[in-house]
Amino acid sequence: MTTTDAAWYDRAPCGLIATDLDGTIVDVNETLLQWTGHTGDGLVGRSFTTLLDRGSQMFFEARYRQLLHLRGTVNEQFLTLRTTDGFDLPVLVNAARDEGAGRIRFAILNATERVRYERELVTARRIAEEAAQRVRILQEVSTAFGVSATDEDVAQTFAAVAREAFSARDTGVFLLDDNGELTLVAGANPLEGKVRPVPELRETTIVTVVHDDDANFPEVAQALKNEDLTSLSIMPLSAEGERLGVLVCFFATRSDFDAHFFDLQQALGRQASQTLQRVRLQRQLAVLALHDQLTGVANRQLLQLTLDEALHTATTAQECLAVLFLDIDDFKSINDSFGHATGDLVLVELATRLRDGVRAHDVVGRIGGDEFVALCPSTDAVAAEAIAERILAVCRKPITVPNGVISASVSVGLSLFDPATDTLETGAQLLVRADAAMYDAKRAGKDRVTVSAA
Known part of the structure; x- marks a missing residue:
């Protein structure tokens, strides 16, 4: 080997090792020594497998050596070398048997960058899969939500x-x-x-x-x-x-x-x-949408829906249904004397008292201005008049407002639907009858209940 050949051999961009046919190292280049930290004297005479980690040793003995014996060459097999400072060095190993020279020649490529790239590729693939999974899950839950x-x-x-x-x-x-x-x-x-x-x-x-x-x-x-x-x-x-x-x-x-x-x-x-x-x-x-924004009770739309349903239920169950139409007495004078803001406070307070005056399952609503309606299912004439009198009583109590005390009252008109004696009426008809009875109460002196004539 000339001086030039020797220099090229030592400084080749890959590790070069020659062993005898039994795998004992007889020559190694400088490149491999630098990668592993060994010295030439320290490696020559040792088995090639001593350079490998445990897993690579097992693979080399069980598989690599057999392939080399059968084929004469083995290309690009991943193995791991152990450096003198205890680190793993991933490499690609190419080997060829030279029977004439009684040698096995190894060309070893540093695979560190390739392994890093493959790991990065695996990581990128995993991130992409996770992102796709995330998008799928979010799309599915968005549809369900x-x-x-x-x-x-x-x-x-x-x-x-x-x-x-x-x-x-x-x-x-x-x-x-x-x-x-x-x-x-x-x-x-x-x-x-x-x-x-x-x-x-x-x-x-x-x-x-x-x-x-x-x-x-x-x-x-x-x-x-x-x-x-x-x-x-x-x-x-x-x-x-x-x-x-x-x-x-x-x-x-x-x-x-x-x-x-x-x-x-x-x-x-x-x-x-x-x-x-x-x-x-x-x-x-x-x-x-279904409640009066000032008082919180049902609005006209909800009252109508509830009244139609209550009328149907009363007819089916053969139970009486009472409708109370209530109007605040002299409410215009309250607004004129105390102002509309105070008038609103009175409306809110009386709406609360109306809810307290009826039963838990009865419905109170405001249909406009100072007019309220109470729907009382499963209520006969005696019970309906008792509810009306209770409402009159709670509404008579003085109302304290920021600029004084107001004494208010309501007039109540009562209409009753009895499926045993009445023909099927509409909710609108019941309201008209109750409204007419309320005006009768107003004309009779206010702060009282009047029952509509069937």
């Missing part, structure tokens, strides 16, 4: 989607009730009654994970162990700063709570919170 009409619908959809998306054993959706307490609305809570509420977890503002060995929450951790659970995650639900509830996922095996997990939980949580907010807003709008 789109048809949700109640809090319970939203909670049930959310619990089911979360259980599948996160491979949880159980999921529970807890919503805040009117008392500010978290109530299980959908799913399951395997820790129910087994651990005291933890304020830090109930009021968390970020996705929180607790494991069965978490020293920060020992009672929760012990409860998880007792139920053969390894972890739980808590996802707060909120919209525009308002706390709505939480999603809790319970896991039977230790999961990888990575960025994808937290991102997906937050994305689902945002969708669920926005849907809850939409459902509640629609419910509020529906209430506003």
Whole structure:
């Protein structure tokens, strides 16, 4: 070998090793020595397999050597070399048997960059798959949320989607009730009654994970162990700063709570919170559409719907239905003397008293100005007059307003539908009769009840 050939051999861009046919190293170039940290004297005379890690040694002995013997050459096989400082060096090994020279010649390529690239490729593929999964889940839940009409619908959809998306054993959706307490609305809570509420977890503002060995929450951790659970995650639900509830996922095996997990939980949580907010807003709008905005009692539209339904029920059940038409006496003088703002206060107060004067299942509504109607199902003439007298009594009590005290009263007209003796009437006819009776009460002196003649 010339000096030039020797220099090229030592400085070749790949590692070069020659062994005898039994695999004992007889020559090695400088490139491989630099990669591994060995010296030439330290390697010559050693078996080639001593350069390999345990897994590569097993593969070399069981597979590589046999292929080399049968084919004479083996190309681009992944093996791992061990460096003198204990690091793994991934390499691609090409080998050829030279029977004439009694040698096996190895050309070894450093595969570090290739392995890094492949790992990055795998990572990129996993991220892409996770992103696709996230999009699919969000699309599915968006479709399901789109048809949700109640809090319970939203909670049930959310619990089911979360259980599948996160491979949880159980999921529970807890919503805040009117008392500010978290109530299980959908799913399951395997820790129910087994651990005291933890304020830090109930009021968390970020996705929180607790494991069965978490020293920060020992009672929760012990409860998880007792139920053969390894972890739980808590996802707060909120919209525009308002706390709505939480999603809790319970896991039977230790999961990888990575960025994808937290991102997906937050994305689902945002969708669920926005849907809850939409459902509640629609419910509020529906209430506003059917209720008087000043007094909160039923408006004309709701009264008409309720009256038609009550009339049908009375006919079917053969029960009496009473309709009371009420008008505030001298309301114009109240407005003239105290102003319209005070008049509104009187309307609100009398609407409250009307609700207190009727029974729990009766319906009170305002049909305009200072006129109110009370629908009293399953009510005969005696009961209806008793309700009317009670209304008169509660409305006579003085009303304190910012600029004085007002004494108000109402005149009441009563019409009664008895399916045993009356022909089927319409709700409008009952209202007309009650209205006429109310004017009779006005003409008779006000602050009284007059019963309509059938």
